[in-house]
Amino acid sequence: MIEVRDLWVDLGDFVLRGANLDISAGEYFVILGPTGAGKTVLLESMAGLYPLKRGRIWLGGREVTGLQPEKRGISIVYQDQMLFPHLTVRDNITFGLKIRKDSPAEMEATLAWLSELLGIDHLLDRKPDTLSGGEKQKIALARALSVRPRLLLLDEPLSALDPNSREVLQRELKRLHEQYRVTTVHVTHDFEEAIALADRVAVIGDGAIQQIGTPEQIFRQPGSEFVARFAMVRNIFLGEVRSDESEGALFEVDGVRLAVVTEHHGRCHASLRPEDIIVSHAPFPSSARNSFAGTITGVSDKGSTLLLTINVPPDFVCLVTRNSFEAMELSVGRQVYITFKASAVNIF
Amino acid sequence: MLKEWVRSNKLTLTFILLGAVIFLFIIVPLFRMIFASDPDILRETLFDPEVTKAILLTLYTALIATGVGFVLGVPLAYLLARHEFRGKRIVEGLIDVPIVVPHTAAGIALLFVFGRNFLAGRAFDAVGIHFVDSTAGIVVAMLFVSVPFLIDSAKEGFKKVDVRLEKVARTLGASPWQTFFKISFPLAWRSILSGNIMMWARGISEFGAVIILAYHPMIAPTLIYERFETYGLTYSRPVAVLLILISLIIFVVLRTLVKGGRKGD
Numbered sequence: 001m002i003e004v005r006d007l008w009v010d011l012g013d014f015v016l017r018g019a020n021l022d023i024s025a026g027e028y029f030v031i032l033g034p035t036g037a038g039k040t041v042l043l044e045s046m047a048g049l050y051p052l053k054r055g056r057i058w059l060g061g062r063e064v065t066g067l068q069p070e071k072r073g074i075s076i077v078y079q080d081q082m083l084f085p086h087l088t089v090r091d092n093i094t095f096g097l098k099i100r101k102d103s104p105a106e107m108e109a110t111l112a113w114l115s116e117l118l119g120i121d122h123l124l125d126r127k128p129d130t131l132s133g134g135e136k137q138k139i140a141l142a143r144a145l146s147v148r149p150r151l152l153l154l155d156e157p158l159s160a161l162d163p164n165s166r167e168v169l170q171r172e173l174k175r176l177h178e179q180y181r182v183t184t185v186h187v188t189h190d191f192e193e194a195i196a197l198a199d200r201v202a203v204i205g206d207g208a209i210q211q212i213g214t215p216e217q218i219f220r221q222p223g224s225e226f227v228a229r230f231a232m233v234r235n236i237f238l239g240e241v242r243s244d245e246s247e248g249a250l251f252e253v254d255g256v257r258l259a260v261v262t263e264h265h266g267r268c269h270a271s272l273r274p275e276d277i278i279v280s281h282a283p284f285p286s287s288a289r290n291s292f293a294g295t296i297t298g299v300s301d302k303g304s305t306l307l308l309t310i311n312v313p314p315d316f317v318c319l320v321t322r323n324s325f326e327a328m329e330l331s332v333g334r335q336v337y338i339t340f341k342a343s344a345v346n347i348f
Numbered sequence: 349m350l351k352e353w354v355r356s357n358k359l360t361l362t363f364i365l366l367g368a369v370i371f372l373f374i375i376v377p378l379f380r381m382i383f384a385s386d387p388d389i390l391r392e393t394l395f396d397p398e399v400t401k402a403i404l405l406t407l408y409t410a411l412i413a414t415g416v417g418f419v420l421g422v423p424l425a426y427l428l429a430r431h432e433f434r435g436k437r438i439v440e441g442l443i444d445v446p447i448v449v450p451h452t453a454a455g456i457a458l459l460f461v462f463g464r465n466f467l468a469g470r471a472f473d474a475v476g477i478h479f480v481d482s483t484a485g486i487v488v489a490m491l492f493v494s495v496p497f498l499i500d501s502a503k504e505g506f507k508k509v510d511v512r513l514e515k516v517a518r519t520l521g522a523s524p525w526q527t528f529f530k531i532s533f534p535l536a537w538r539s540i541l542s543g544n545i546m547m548w549a550r551g552i553s554e555f556g557a558v559i560i561l562a563y564h565p566m567i568a569p570t571l572i573y574e575r576f577e578t579y580g581l582t583y584s585r586p587v588a589v590l591l592i593l594i595s596l597i598i599f600v601v602l603r604t605l606v607k608g609g610r611k612g613d
Contacts, residue, residue, distance in 0.1 A: 049518065078516070086534050095520050
């Protein structure tokens with residue numbers, strides 16, 4: 001669908017060197033990288049909004065390298081929305097349709113479709129500055145989708161939002177993509193956002209693409225120290241959230257049920273920081289709702305701390321200090337208990 | 349209590365005193381002139397055909413200059429707001445030169461280009477436009493000294509329009525022209541409009557450059573000067589008062605319009 005070959009982008013103090021990407025039709029592709037890694041510029045160069053130093057881009061088999069942005073059929077949504085402040089929401093959404101001279105009937109149909117899709121019917125006559133961040137982002141999405149782009153570019157679309165709207169919009173993005181399968185390239189610095197949404201992830205840093213793979217590949221087998229640093233949260237599980245009348249939300253993975261706090265349902269990821277897990281010899285009575293028996297299957301020495309791999313199953317990675325490790329006489333093969341609070345588990 | 353307040357607001361008090369001095373310095377001469385005028389003489393002046401003609405000519409030529417400045421200056425302002433190039437600072441500095449040179453000197457400089465025996469003067473002469481002692485000369489003089497205000501204001505206006513708004517418009521199918529006219533220009537409109545008003549005001553008040561290039565036909569500032577030179581204070585004052593009043597009314601109205609529009613956003 002979209003092919004990027006040997007792309008060089010010059011940002012003055014930073015150069016992205018020889019980027020290659022192959023993104024298939026209908027894919028949700030996430031580019032993950034630290035702030036200042038040139039992610040925005042990478043998107044803008046795909047859209048033809050930023051001059052290339054070198055490289056070629058194909059879209060649907062046609063080379064678009066030298067093509068004007070208005071002829072590419074690529075829409076972009078920025079982190080801070082960039083709604084046209086002098087136009088109403090309706091005129092923002094229909095901007096591209098008016099440019100290409102859609103008939104009023106066609107325009108109404110598109111508007112109705114998008115209003116329904118994103119639940120923005122009541123906002124159409126408002127001006128952008130009266131909207132909340134989440135609402136603005138929905139309008140920006142509607143505007144980008146209105147022209148039925150072949151490729152949708154999302155530049156940190158969730159980063160400027162408060163945690164609540166962020167969660168809502170993330171779910172919305174996922175649902176939208178499952179429904180319409182618009183080929184999407186989404187850049188973010190947020191690891192969990194990448195894993196929650198992506199079919200595939202490309203990690204960029206130090207001026208190059210470090211690794212490309214499915215989310216599972218990225219966090220199970222980080223290909224470099226750089227990627228591993230990004231995957232700081234060591235415990236990431238893919239499972240199912242169920243609500244239980246008596247016990248609240250439960251996250252089920254490999255037959256184990258973790259008590260969690262979440263509004264999500266169905267297939268989700270859960271993450272748990274290694275330092276949030278308490279290791280003990282005996283079951284540990286406390287307010288923490290999760291306690292499991294397991295066997296130590298690996299020890300990785302980090303100096304003053306150690307990372308233990310404890311098989312329940314699944315495998316949990318737990319952080320202990322050297323002092324505790326020695327005092328508790330822990331070693332591979334020992335049976336231990338792990339305990340953590342339901343609120344320490346992040347569902348996404 | 350008061351003592352306490354004075355002590356904790358020394359800076360504000362000092363600044364109020366200093367500010368009041370300069371404020372009075374500005375308004376006292378204007379108000380004294382307006383209120384010391386005999387209403388009868390003022391009415392008489394108002395119906396003096398020479399005066400009306402001069403005032404209308406002033407407003408008209410300044411308007412033409414503003415129009416020319418708008419058509420030629422706004423594109424330049426946009427270029428300066430959007431592009432980086434070698435020597436940009438120099439270009440920006442040169443644009444502001446007319447503001448800082450003595451306006452009589454500006455007039456002489458213009459004469460060297462638009463005089464009948466010089467470059468542009470000869471070219472325009474061929475199509476029947478003359479600049480010396482003509483309306484066209486007045487326009488040229490006003491344009492020269494006042495267009496920097498428009499260019500600077502428009503440039504600031506364009507700079508405030510996030511370039512990504514234009515980028516979004518492009519991805520939605522708009523050509524560079526459509527993007528300019530539907531996004532950049534409307535969003536910078538307030539600054540452009542206030543630049544236009546500034547430019548027109550500056551044009552109306554221009555004297556130095558105009559008398560060098562075109563003493564005749566007489567614009568109001570020239571008429572005031574001539575009456576002052578020939579007949580003295582008594583006869584020049586009513587004309588001055590009229591010009592001040594008219595300018596004041598126009599700018600109060602225009603400023604209210606600009607402000608009112610902003611509130612409606």
